[in-house]
Amino acid sequence: MATLVLLRHGESVWNAEGLFTGWVDVDLSATGEEEARRGGELLREADTRPGIVHTSVLKRAIRTANIALDEADLAWLPVRRSWRLNERHYGALQGKDKAQTREEYGEEQFMTWRRSYDTPPPPIGDDNPYTQVGDRRYARLPDELMPRTECLADVVDRMLPYWYDTIVPDLGDGRTVLVAAHGNSLRALVKHLDGLDADTVAGLNIPTGIPLVYELNEDFTPRKQGGEYLDPEAAKEAIEAVKNQGKK
Numbered sequence: 001m002a003t004l005v006l007l008r009h010g011e012s013v014w015n016a017e018g019l020f021t022g023w024v025d026v027d028l029s030a031t032g033e034e035e036a037r038r039g040g041e042l043l044r045e046a047d048t049r050p051g052i053v054h055t056s057v058l059k060r061a062i063r064t065a066n067i068a069l070d071e072a073d074l075a076w077l078p079v080r081r082s083w084r085l086n087e088r089h090y091g092a093l094q095g096k097d098k099a100q101t102r103e104e105y106g107e108e109q110f111m112t113w114r115r116s117y118d119t120p121p122p123p124i125g126d127d128n129p130y131t132q133v134g135d136r137r138y139a140r141l142p143d144e145l146m147p148r149t150e151c152l153a154d155v156v157d158r159m160l161p162y163w164y165d166t167i168v169p170d171l172g173d174g175r176t177v178l179v180a181a182h183g184n185s186l187r188a189l190v191k192h193l194d195g196l197d198a199d200t201v202a203g204l205n206i207p208t209g210i211p212l213v214y215e216l217n218e219d220f221t222p223r224k225q226g227g228e229y230l231d232p233e234a235a236k237e238a239i240e241a242v243k244n245q246g247k248k
């Protein structure tokens with residue numbers, strides 16, 4: 001049996017400001033740092049001890065893992081990072097205000113962009129200040145893999161090779177694996193793990209900073225659908241907050 005722990009980064013500065021973020025490398029807010037610390041405390045209290053960590057290449061996930069592991073006295077763990085765990089690229093919406101976008105385009109279009117499985121937002125131009133084209137951390141990524149926008153189905157497609165080639169082998173070695181990533185890249189992973197259909201995943205929201213633990217069978221399918229949050233009450237409340245973003 002293997003254990004997989006999923007951790008969405010703590011609140012970022014742009015989460016707090018209500019802006020679409022995607023691949024923009026925004027830092028944690030003070031609240032986000034505290035959420036990350038609490039995430040580490042929950043790991044320690046539950047005696048859930050990862051043996052290796054995987055993060056995206058975005059600092060909100062990297063710093064969340066660092067803060068949580070420091071709190072759990074596991075700062076020494078080996079770590080791997082991949083763009084394949086990045087947040088969903090939000091296309092031309094990156095940097096835009098969620099509430100304003102909802103007002104301008106209406107609830108249906110807004111929610112289609114946020115949560116539909118296969119409708120991506122409009123692509124971002126390479127001259128947009130929030131593009132990642134030219135960012136040196138992606139210098140080795142061939143242009144055809146460099147997203148200008150993504151829907152969740154695209155995230156599933158680019159995340160799964162990393163799951164099978166890198167995370168599963170670590171789980172197979174008997175290590176508890178921590179994946180520190182993002183709302184939508186973790187939705188993609190949960191969709192795969194729980195075998196959710198497109199409609200069900202549309203209603204799935206992942207809270208910030210609360211470890212979600214999956215015990216896995218030998219074939220790396222979950223023993224329990226949906227896994228278990230280490231603080232289920234806090235998770236419930238935080239899931240509502242994510243759902244309601246853009247409604248102020």
Ligand SMILES: O=C(O)[C@@H](CO)OP(=O)(O)O
Nearest residue numbers: 019020021022087114183
């Ligand atoms: O802005 C984003 O990149 C994501 C996560 O913060 O937002 P949403 O929950 O609206 O998909």
